[in-house]
Amino acid sequence: MRAILDHIGIAVSDLPAALAFYRDTLGLVVETSEEVLSQRVRAHFLPAGDAQLELLEATASDSAIARYVDKRGPGLHHIALRVDDIGAALTYLKGRGVRLIDERPRPGAEGALVAFVHPSSVHGVLVELKQSQARSPAGIRQSSISRFTIGDLELISLYDGFFRLDGGSMFGVVPKTLWGAKVPVDSRNRMALAMRPLLVRGVRTMLIDAGIGDKENDRFHDIYGVDRSRHLDHALADAGIRPEDIDIVLATHLHFDHAGGFTVRDGSGRVRPRFPRARYVVRRGEWEDATHPHDRNRASYLADNFLPLAEAGVLALVDDDQTIMPGVKVQRTGGHTMHHQVVWIESGVERAAYVADLMPTTAHLPEAWIMGYDLYPMDTLAAKQAFVREALARDTLVLFAHDPDIAAGTIVEEHGKRRIGPATR
Ligand SMILES: [Zn+2]
Numbered sequence: 001m002r003a004i005l006d007h008i009g010i011a012v013s014d015l016p017a018a019l020a021f022y023r024d025t026l027g028l029v030v031e032t033s034e035e036v037l038s039q040r041v042r043a044h045f046l047p048a049g050d051a052q053l054e055l056l057e058a059t060a061s062d063s064a065i066a067r068y069v070d071k072r073g074p075g076l077h078h079i080a081l082r083v084d085d086i087g088a089a090l091t092y093l094k095g096r097g098v099r100l101i102d103e104r105p106r107p108g109a110e111g112a113l114v115a116f117v118h119p120s121s122v123h124g125v126l127v128e129l130k131q132s133q134a135r136s137p138a139g140i141r142q143s144s145i146s147r148f149t150i151g152d153l154e155l156i157s158l159y160d161g162f163f164r165l166d167g168g169s170m171f172g173v174v175p176k177t178l179w180g181a182k183v184p185v186d187s188r189n190r191m192a193l194a195m196r197p198l199l200v201r202g203v204r205t206m207l208i209d210a211g212i213g214d215k216e217n218d219r220f221h222d223i224y225g226v227d228r229s230r231h232l233d234h235a236l237a238d239a240g241i242r243p244e245d246i247d248i249v250l251a252t253h254l255h256f257d258h259a260g261g262f263t264v265r266d267g268s269g270r271v272r273p274r275f276p277r278a279r280y281v282v283r284r285g286e287w288e289d290a291t292h293p294h295d296r297n298r299a300s301y302l303a304d305n306f307l308p309l310a311e312a313g314v315l316a317l318v319d320d321d322q323t324i325m326p327g328v329k330v331q332r333t334g335g336h337t338m339h340h341q342v343v344w345i346e347s348g349v350e351r352a353a354y355v356a357d358l359m360p361t362t363a364h365l366p367e368a369w370i371m372g373y374d375l376y377p378m379d380t381l382a383a384k385q386a387f388v389r390e391a392l393a394r395d396t397l398v399l400f401a402h403d404p405d406i407a408a409g410t411i412v413e414e415h416g417k418r419r420i421g422p423a424t425r
Pocket residue numbers: 253255336357
């Protein structure tokens with residue numbers, strides 16, 4: 001088994017005093033805080049290099065942390081080692097006579113599976129084994145839908161599987177020494193990206209983007225590491241939506257990882273629109289660029305994804321920023337492509353934004369972390385600065401198109417540092 005230091009757990013009795021040292025004096029940042037109900041404990045994670053410190057405060061007097069603090073006072077509580085397959089690790093350790101506190105994994109913080117090893121087998125140290133839930137033992141991430149409510153509108157973040165893009169290309173001028181600490185890559189230097197189309201249900205049922213689809217060949221699937229073992233059909237079924245329920249399909253832009261699912265190849269080999277009743281809404285400038293590609297953007301625009309829409313007469317081109325259905329508005333950002341657009345979703349006092357490739361993953365929150373794929377990176381920078389300012393000024397649920405683990409979150413600024421906080425709706 002391969003174990004990697006994940007975090008060091010520290011039992012605290014006075015959280016504000018502990019934060020005054022670990023956060024304010026040491027300058028570490030509390031990235032996430034989470035209540036683990038089963039343990040009656042609140043965990044605050046502060047990244048420190050490749051591992052994290054976890055400050056643990058009891059939320060009830062019968063919590064194990066409360067008992068620990070009562071007996072020994074605050075201090076070092078446990079170390080956590082990350083393993084790929086926690087079930088296999090427990091079987092292995094048991095076979096070697098190691099004394100386990102948990103013979104079977106149980107839910108821990110950050111959606112992980114955890115199990116504790118008894119200190120008597122670990123030279124006096126309590127050891128937590130941890131397996132991130134985001135990845136199954138085989139390293140394949142789980143796909144699931146997430147539902148949110150924005151006033152009268154229901155939003156469902158869907159999925160169309162995963163693909164992989166070169167890590168360097170994903171972060172442009174940012175060196176791997178910086179992004180490499182945050183984003184794991186495979187042996188071909190590719191990072192995993194999800195495809196998360198968004199469903200909006202209001203007076204109409206709208207699908208924003210549709211993933212990569214299934215028209216491409218094995219070579220394409222190999223180059224882009226496409227994993228569609230669970231794809232948009234599954235996601236729509238999870239959401240209780242049939243293809244014919246979709247009234248409007250809205251494109252943020254026409255790159256293959258967003259427009260691939262707009263069409264399907266039928267039994268006779270003909271490519272036709274995938275959603276039989278839908279009108280497909282595309283920005284005119286994006287349509288022009290996609291249908292007149294140049295050498296720099298040609299690989300991203302695959303004609304089968306969009307030309308059949310025009311042939312079938314289901315294409316609606318829009319020229320400006322405008323309302324596509326009540327509560328749903330497009331806004332051109334440029335940058336990624338000249339006519340790339342984000343989608344604002346607003347109802348009552350609540351607001352969300354589907355940011356597509358303006359901020360493809362949560363790792364792209366820093367302003368200068370801009371994809372090398374972007375045709376006009378300075379426009380991306382300006383659009384991202386304006387977007388983040390707007391999202392901070394008024395609470396906005398940010399929906400990510402490509403983050404491998406996180407469908408949605410909010411942008412939070414604390415002590416001049418920005419981070420993605422939990423989705424709150
Ligand atoms: Zn794109």
